[in-house]
Amino acid sequence: MVEVGTTNMTHFKDFESALTQDTAMILKVHPSNFSLQGFTSSVPREELAKLAHDRGLIFMEDLGSGMLVDTGTSCCSGDPTVRSCLDAGxxxxxxxxxxxxxxxxxxxxxxxxxLIGKLRKYPLLRALxxxxMTLAAFEATLRLYLKGNTASIPTYRMINRDPEDIRRQALRFRRKLSALLGSTHLRSVLLDVVPVEDTVGGGSFPGSVLPGYAVSLRLPELGSAGKLAEKLRLLEYPVIAGAGGDRVxxxxxxxxxxxxxxxxEGFTELFAINEARADNID
Known part of the structure; x- marks a missing residue:
């Protein structure tokens, strides 16, 4: 493998001059988990496709995150879909x-x-x-895309959630958690609904911001947010939460x-609250 260009500046001539008689493929790697800003330059995939095909080479792109359809959110726009890459050559x-x-x-x-047919016959395929079960789950996900039912895909649904809907859910959950903690012997319960900036994560859309809401909790008698978060992780059914401003x-x-x-249920276990009383909290 021969590296082409520099981290922030790569031009068409860099690819062109790097080609030799031993070259079999041109590879473009999409920076799905980081972003370059400022004085930057990259070669459009359409130009690389033409260069590869004019030289009888394969042009491959590692897209990383695998977006099949546009997410529909302004903060997550601009990334290519798999189809747009194929259409570009x-x-x-x-x-x-x-x-x-x-x-x-x-x-x-x-x-x-x-090319896919050749890959199917490659000996290492059986090992890789x-x-x-993975194929069945993948097929089920793809069928949801084919039916246009992307709202049934948790990742897609979470990215596209309406901030106001999230706020209403946060207020409801705060009320339930407040009622539950109110039945304990805790003297101080600091519980609020606060605006937060969510991210897509998973190595996708670096720097993106999704406006959302969180329920923040601090229980001074149990120590720092880190201590409370640890107790929640050690429950029979672990609860994984974030932390910020010394609050879970x-x-x-x-x-x-x-x-x-x-x-x-985790907080019920943590404070050994009578289950009958916990079930009545709504």
Missing amino acids: VDLVTFSGDKLLGGPQAGVIAGSAD RVDK MFHMRTVSERDEKRIL
Whole structure:
């Protein structure tokens, strides 16, 4: 493998001059988990596709996050979809089955039927291919895309959640948690709904900001936020929360109604609250 250009400045001539008789492929790697700002330059995939095909070479792009459709959010726009790469002349596109696609963890190769056919026959495929359960989960996810039912894909749904809807959920959950903690012997419970800046994560859309809300909690009698977070992680059903400003933070964008129930059950376990009393909290 021959590196081309520099970290922030890569031009067409850099690729062109690096080609030799031994070159078999041009590879473009999309910076899905970092961003370059300022004095930068990169070569459009359309130009690289033409260069590769004029020289009889394969053009491959590692897209990383694997976005199949536009997320529909202004903060997560500008990244190419798998289809747009193929339409631009890329022969092979590699991407993740999880991340923005929202399926199981897997590596995917899409593109030219002829090249994919050759890959199918490569001896290492049997050692590297995924199992049937992964394939079944991946197929189920893709069928949701085909039906246009992207709202049923948790990753896609969470990214596109309306901030006002998140705020209403946070207020409801705060009320439930306040009622539960009020039945303990704690003398001080600091519980608030606060605005937060969520991120897509998973190595996708670095620097993106998704406006959201979190329920922040501080229980001074149990020590710092780190101490409380540790206690929640050590429950029979671990509760993983964020932290900020010495408070445990429940980011409601990613908390479902079932998750709310599990969190409340966790606090019931933590303080050994009578289950009958906990069930009456709504």
